[in-house]
Amino acid sequence: MNNKFVKVGLAGLLAASLAACSNQPAQQTPSTAPEAGNSGVYEVKGTGYGGEMNLKVTIADQKITDIELVDSHETNVVIDRAFPVMKERILEANSPVVDNVSAATFSSFGVKSAVADAMKQAGMDVEEITMTTQGPEKPASQREAETCDIVIVGGGPAGLAAAIGAKQTNANANVIVVEKLDILSGNGKFDMNFFDIINTEAQKKAGNEEWTVNQVENFIESKKDTGESAERIEVWANEENELDAWLRAMGVELNYNYGGTNHMAEDNQYSGEVIQAGLEKQAKELGVDIRTGTKGEELILDGKDVTGVKVTNNDNESYDIQAQAVIIATGGFCSNKELLAEYAPGYEIMNTSNQMGTTGDYVKIFEANGYKMENMGKMSVFANIIVPRRDLTGGADMNLLVNKEGELLANASGLDRAKMIQSQTDGAAYYITDKTGYDSFYRIRKHVGLGYYAEGKTLDELAAALSIDAAGLKASVEQYNADAEAGAENAVLGKVPSRALDAEGPFYGVRVEAANHMTKGGVAANEKAQVLFEDGSVVTGLYAAGEVTSQTGGYSQSVVFGKVAGENAAAALK
Ligand SMILES: Cc1cc2nc3c(=O)[nH]c(=O)nc-3n(C[C@H](O)[C@H](O)[C@H](O)COP(=O)(O)OP(=O)(O)OC[C@H]3O[C@@H](n4cnc5c(N)ncnc54)[C@H](O)[C@@H]3O)c2cc1C
Structure with a gap:
């Protein structure tokens, strides 16, 4: 040093x-x-x-x-x-x-x-610091129970939106958010694309008619085959229709619409960065009691009604929080290999793009209580996360995936892609693109700018920087380019390449793997975000939103149903 x-x-x-x-x-x-x-x-x-x-x-x-x-x-x-x-x-x-x-x-x-x-x-005594150095152990203790109106478990997009929705519906409601990690915003803070949102300022500016005129009808039509109930889709559509205005009112601007419902904050700024900062600020300003380092555990029941949640904090203190409503917004279970092996067998072989909080802490509790679980085996796999950083990458207008030998790999997706990559030498695969690819998508420019990608003025230089076989890479590119120029099907990809690689560098490449990205299954919730028993009846006092539920969307749907959960829970307060 x-x-x-x-x-x-x-x-x-x-x-x-x-x-x-x-x-x-x-x-x-x-x-x-x-x-x-x-x-x-x-x-x-x-x-x-x-x-x-x-x-x-x-x-x-x-x-x-x-x-x-x-x-x-x-x-x-x-x-x-x-x-x-x-x-x-x-x-x-x-x-x-x-x-x-x-x-x-x-x-x-x-x-x-x-x-x-x-x-x-400075001459002070201090012990050697390692990655596992922790503070002094804290003895377990029991604290007195507390009472509030609404307790929300999970401080990610859905949980924070729930807290805001609750306070906006009833400013006097006493709302507590418990988040087990020391920082807020779950996976949302990493998100690039806030999609599904309609009727936005950015869409209007971009002249994106489909989503600014008859947009609610179009949205409902676009979701009719998702398997979500018609009632949920209707609420979802109406909420997405108002979401841009709701976010703007708290100072969150999504100013970049890059086609369809896809949004970033700006053309060079991810949406999650801005939305999550805005949600955190708004929740604090509204007086939500946010407790990080506090893990939600068992639900407290009175018969079948939910009347609170047990929690344990970083000081190893356990206590009950009694509440009229409990909202579970704990995200999915991509970070829990045991649950993956049980519900989505095979997927446990993959790493995940998720932060460490998505361990599905309530899956077994929901099951034990007889709540309806849906689509538990349904997974979303992200094709390219950077090894070992785990940032999502890709999205260039064209790329090649090659192995250490420089051989082109097939365009597989999901679990097949993970297996294909893992079976290569050192389990390694490399995402390769060129200057045109770099220019085509902000995420590539961002990652190149941050130094995540290796660069080469020539393919030889790129191969050397990635420690892959240069002759193999050049042979793959030669064949690929020849197929592109001839309009012929590439034997490995099984399709005609969309275009040839640029004749000249710079070229860019990074080691990638496929990763578990979202669990799409979870507890069933209705259009009011109320949790359902196996027979479809409502669990009194319990709401759920976001990736902990069975939902087809992503970030934006998590915010929408978080907000819906908070609003309905607050409206039902006695
Ligand atoms: C890297 C990355 C990029 C993504 N990019 C996009 C994108 O561009 N567009 C998109 O639509 N989606 C994207 N997603 C998915 C999106 O982030 C999720 O759908 C969204 O964050 C779900 O919100 P959530 O609040 O339900 O869950 P989470 O964001 O997972 O938040 C749940 C929170 O609950 C906490 N928690 C868990 N268990 C407990 C417990 N027992 N007690 C207390 N707290 C608990 C967790 O620590 C976490 O903070 C991305 C995901 C990742 C990982």
């Missing part, structure tokens, strides 16, 4: 430390190693998920008084949420020996080890 003690701007701190430490030199230059007991600002480095992190750690009289993250290559939607939590923990403990921020283990390690380094330079 390349550490440096910085004197610049430290007059006050140095004076303070001089008073406390008589052998402190009167003057230090930036290159002078600090003596034991030194106060000052230490420029230190840590290694996070994306590589090097640069931090400034202020130490005064053996106390860590400030930590600044100068720069990092961490995923911004994670580090922006995780760093303040980590900083608070370290400052409070005056030590980096604290619990990692969940869903940000690598970033936590980077920050903690950098702080430990600064402390060592």
Whole structure:
């Protein structure tokens, strides 16, 4: 590590430390190693998920008084949420020996080890930091039960939308959100495309008639074969119709419509970044009591009615939250291989694009209570996630998938794609595109810009950068281009290539794998987001929304039915 003690701007701190430490030199230059007991600002480095992190750690009289993250290559939607939590923990403990921020283990390690380094330079005692270093164990304890009007389990898109919907319906409602991770917004904060939304400012600007004129009818028509009930589709359509206005009222603008119902915040900004920041802000402003690091467990029942939920927090305190309504918005179960093996056998061989919270904590509870579960084996697999970062990539107007030998791989999807890739040398496959592909889609430009893709001016250079066989790659491209030019079917792909690869570089490539992306099955909920028993009757006091339910859509549908759940739960309060 390349550490440096910085004197610049430290007059006050140095004076303070001089008073406390008589052998402190009167003057230090930036290159002078600090003596034991030194106060000052230490420029230190840590290694996070994306590589090097640069931090400034202020130490005064053996106390860590400030930590600044100068720069990092961490995923911004994670580090922006995780760093303040980590900083608070370290400052409070005056030590980096604290619990990692969940869903940000690598970033936590980077920050903690950098702080430990600064402390060592300041002559403070500190233990070696590893990836598994945690704070002192907390003994289990039982806290007094609490009562509120509505308790929401899960602080992702559906849970936050539910909280806002509830408070907007009844401002006096006492609403608690419990989120088991230390940061909010679930998978939503990673999302690029907010689709299914209709009647938007961006669609109107783009002249996208189909979704701005007769849009509700068109939406209903487009969803009629999804298997969702007609009542749910109608509510879904009407809510999507109002959603842009609802989001804009809280300052969330989706200004980029790139065809159909597809939206990003801007042409160079993912939707989830902006929507989730907006939902978090709005929920806080409306006075929702948000408790991160608090896991929802068993439901509390009175006969068959749901009257609350048991929770356990990071301090290992367990308590009951009694409520008139419980809304479960815990997402799917892509992160739980045991449940995958049971409900979608075979899919457990894949990694997932999901953050760690999607473990299906309520699946067994729902089943034990006799609630209706639907489509549990239905999966959505994302074709290309970056190894090992797990960001979703792809979407260029054209790409080749090749193996280590440079051989073209078939255009398989779903579980077949995962099996095909896993059967290659080292289980490796590479997504290759060119400058035209780069220009065609923002996600590729973003990932190239972030350095996730290898680049080559020639195919030889690209092959070298990816450590794949150059001769094999060139032979595959030659055949592919010949087929494209002749309008002939490519033997591997079983179709005529849409176009040839650019004659000249730059070319781009990245190692990818197919991954479990969304579980489409879950507990059945009606058009009011009420959970149903196996016989179709309503479970009193229980609502569910988002990926925890059986739903055909994604992000936007999760927000819609979260909002619907919150509104209906609040409207039913006595
Ligand atoms: C990388 C990535 C990119 C995606 N991109 C898109 C996209 O572009 N467009 C699209 O439509 N969809 C996309 N999706 C899918 C979309 O993110 C989900 O459909 C959406 O986030 C579902 O929202 P949710 O609130 O139901 O669940 P989640 O986002 O999973 O949130 C659930 C929350 O509940 C918490 N939780 C779980 N169990 C408990 C418990 N026991 N107690 C307390 N809290 C709990 C979790 O920690 C999590 O924070 C993407 C998914 C991923 C992983």
